[in-house]
Amino acid sequence: MADLEEPELLHLGLEPLHEALGGKMVPFAGYRMPVQYPDGVMKEHLHTRSAAGLFDVSHMGQVILRPKGIMEELKIAFEALMPVDVLGLAEGRQRYGLFTNDQGGILDDLMFTNRGDHLYVVVNAACKAADIAHMTKGMPGVSVEPVTDRALLALQGPGAEAALEAVVPGVAAMRFMDHRVFGDVWVSRSGYTGEDGFEVSVPEVHADAFARKLLAQAGVAPIGLGARDSLRLETGLCLYGHDIDTTTSPVEANLVWAIQKARRAGGAREGGFPGAARVLKELAEGPERLRVGLRPEGRAPMREGVELFAEDGTPVGKVTSGGFGPSVNAPIAMGYVARAHATIGTTLLGEVRGKRLPVTVAEMPFQPTTYKR
Amino acid sequence: MKYTKEHEWLRVEGDLVVVGITEHAATQLGDVVFVELPETDTMVAEGDEVCVIESVKAASDILAPVDGEIVAVNTKLVDAPALVNEDPTGAGWFFKMKLDDLSVLDQFMDEDEYQDLIG
Numbered sequence: 001m002a003d004l005e006e007p008e009l010l011h012l013g014l015e016p017l018h019e020a021l022g023g024k025m026v027p028f029a030g031y032r033m034p035v036q037y038p039d040g041v042m043k044e045h046l047h048t049r050s051a052a053g054l055f056d057v058s059h060m061g062q063v064i065l066r067p068k069g070i071m072e073e074l075k076i077a078f079e080a081l082m083p084v085d086v087l088g089l090a091e092g093r094q095r096y097g098l099f100t101n102d103q104g105g106i107l108d109d110l111m112f113t114n115r116g117d118h119l120y121v122v123v124n125a126a127c128k129a130a131d132i133a134h135m136t137k138g139m140p141g142v143s144v145e146p147v148t149d150r151a152l153l154a155l156q157g158p159g160a161e162a163a164l165e166a167v168v169p170g171v172a173a174m175r176f177m178d179h180r181v182f183g184d185v186w187v188s189r190s191g192y193t194g195e196d197g198f199e200v201s202v203p204e205v206h207a208d209a210f211a212r213k214l215l216a217q218a219g220v221a222p223i224g225l226g227a228r229d230s231l232r233l234e235t236g237l238c239l240y241g242h243d244i245d246t247t248t249s250p251v252e253a254n255l256v257w258a259i260q261k262a263r264r265a266g267g268a269r270e271g272g273f274p275g276a277a278r279v280l281k282e283l284a285e286g287p288e289r290l291r292v293g294l295r296p297e298g299r300a301p302m303r304e305g306v307e308l309f310a311e312d313g314t315p316v317g318k319v320t321s322g323g324f325g326p327s328v329n330a331p332i333a334m335g336y337v338a339r340a341h342a343t344i345g346t347t348l349l350g351e352v353r354g355k356r357l358p359v360t361v362a363e364m365p366f367q368p369t370t371y372k373r
Numbered sequence: 374m375k376y377t378k379e380h381e382w383l384r385v386e387g388d389l390v391v392v393g394i395t396e397h398a399a400t401q402l403g404d405v406v407f408v409e410l411p412e413t414d415t416m417v418a419e420g421d422e423v424c425v426i427e428s429v430k431a432a433s434d435i436l437a438p439v440d441g442e443i444v445a446v447n448t449k450l451v452d453a454p455a456l457v458n459e460d461p462t463g464a465g466w467f468f469k470m471k472l473d474d475l476s477v478l479d480q481f482m483d484e485d486e487y488q489d490l491i492g
Binding site for chain 2: 035036040041042043045226230299300301303323324326331353
C-alpha cells in the first residue's frame with residue numbers, strides 16, 4: 001500500500017524509536033505519531049492497566065510562564081483567563097485548568113504547575129499556537145515562553161512507580177498531582193489514563209536514551225494513541241475538540257470539580273474570567289445539557305456523532321466519544337444530553353446504522369481510577 | 374481459495390461458498406469487538422453491505438462478493454468476535470452463500486495474485 005505522507009507533518013524527536021519498535025505512524029494534531037505498536041490497541045490498553053505503558057506525548061505544548069514583576073501578578077493574570085483557583089495552588093503541585101472564551105465555551109484544557117518563581121503549563125497539541133497567542137495577549141505582564149527543546153513522556157499503570165524509580169530515584173515519594181524537578185528531568189505524578197503514573201519532561205537530546213531505559217524496565221511496553229484514547233474514555237476524561245470545544249461550557253461538560261470555590265458565587269475571587277456570566281448562571285441554575293457517560297446495552301459500539309433520542313423519539317443529544325472499553329469489556333461512550341434526560345439510569349436510544357438501540361446514562365469513570373493520593 | 378479486492382476470501386464447500394476476511398484485513402482492522410451478521414435465507418446482490426464489523430478503532434462493512442442467497446451465518450462471532458483476528462480463514466468465517474453458478478468465482482484472485490496485491 002502506498003504511504004502518502006502529508007509533507008507538512010511535524011516529526012517527533014522519538015520518531016526513530018517508534019519506528020524501531022514497529023509503531024504504525026499516522027497523522028495526529030499535525031504530527032506523525034504512533035497509533036499502535038505490533039501488540040495492537042486492545043493488548044496495549046490492557047497492558048497499561050496491568051503493568052506499565054510508555055506514551056510519547058511530546059506533541060503537546062509545554063510552556064513556561066514567568067512574571068515580569070512578582071509571582072502574585074502572574075497568578076492573578078492567569079486566573080483572569082480561567083475559572084480556576086491559581087493563587088491557592090501550593091508550590092510543587094499541579095492542577096487541571098481550562099481557558100474559557102467570552103461566551104463561556106472552552107478554548108482548551110490544560111495542566112499547570114506552581115514551580116515557585118514560575119508556572120509550567122502543558123496544553124493540547126492542536127491548540128498550542130492559539131493558546132500561546134491567547135496567553136501572550138491576555139497577560140501582558142507575563143513572559144510566555146514555549147518550551148521547544150523537550151520531549152514529554154507519560155509512564156502509566158501499576159508498574160509505573162517501580163519502573164520510573166529505577167531511572168529517577170525519588171519519584172516514589174511523590175503523590176498524585178505532585179511535581180518535582182530532578183536535575184533536568186521534570187516529573188509530575190499525573191496522566192490521562194486513570195492509572196497511577198507520571199508525566200516526565202526530558203531534554204530532547206536525552207529523550208531517546210531515557211525512553212529506552214524505561215522500556216528496559218520490567219513490565220514497560222510502548223503504547224500508541226489508539227490505547228491512549230480508549231484508556232481516557234474508560235476514565236471519563238474529555239478529549240478536546242470532541243467532548244469539549246468552544247461551544248461547550250465547563251458546567252455542561254460536567255467539569256465543575258475544576259472550578260474551585262474561590263471562583264464561584266460567594267467565593268473570594270468570584271467570576272472575573274471570560275464567560276463568567278454564563279458559567280456562574282449555569283452553576284446556580286443548572287445547564288441546559290450535560291456531558292454524561294453512556295453504556296450501550298448491546299455489543300454494538302456507539303461512536304462520535306451517534307444521535308440520541310428519548311424513548312418517545314424526541315431528540316435529546318449526541319455522542320461525542322465512543323467505542324469499546326477493553327477493561328470494562330463492553331462498549332462505552334460519552335455525550336451531551338438535555339438535562340431532563342441526564343439522570344444516571346435513564347434509558348435512551350442511540351441511532352446506529354439506522355437502528356435505534358438502547359443505551360443507559362451511566363456513572364463515570366467506567367473503570368475505577370488508581371491514583372496515589 | 375479465492376480472494377476479492379475487498380480482502381475477503383471465498384472457499385467452495387460442496388455447492389456453497391464460505392466467506393470471510395483475510396488475515397491481512399484482520400490485522401489492518403485491529404481487534405474486532407463486534408460483528409453484526411446478516412439474516413439467513415436472504416437474497417443479496419453483489420456489493421450489498423451484508424455484515425458490519427467493528428474493531429477497537431472503527432466500523433467497516435463486509436460486502437456480498439457475488440449475487441446469491443445467504444444460507445448460514447457464523448453465530449459464534451456474536452459472542453466471540455475475536456475469532457476474526459485469531460483464526461480469520463477458519464473459525465472466523467462470516468457467512469455461507471448459495472450461488473446459481475459457482476463459475477462466477479473464476480473472476481477472483483488466486484492466492485498468488487492476492488499476495489501480489491498486498492505485497
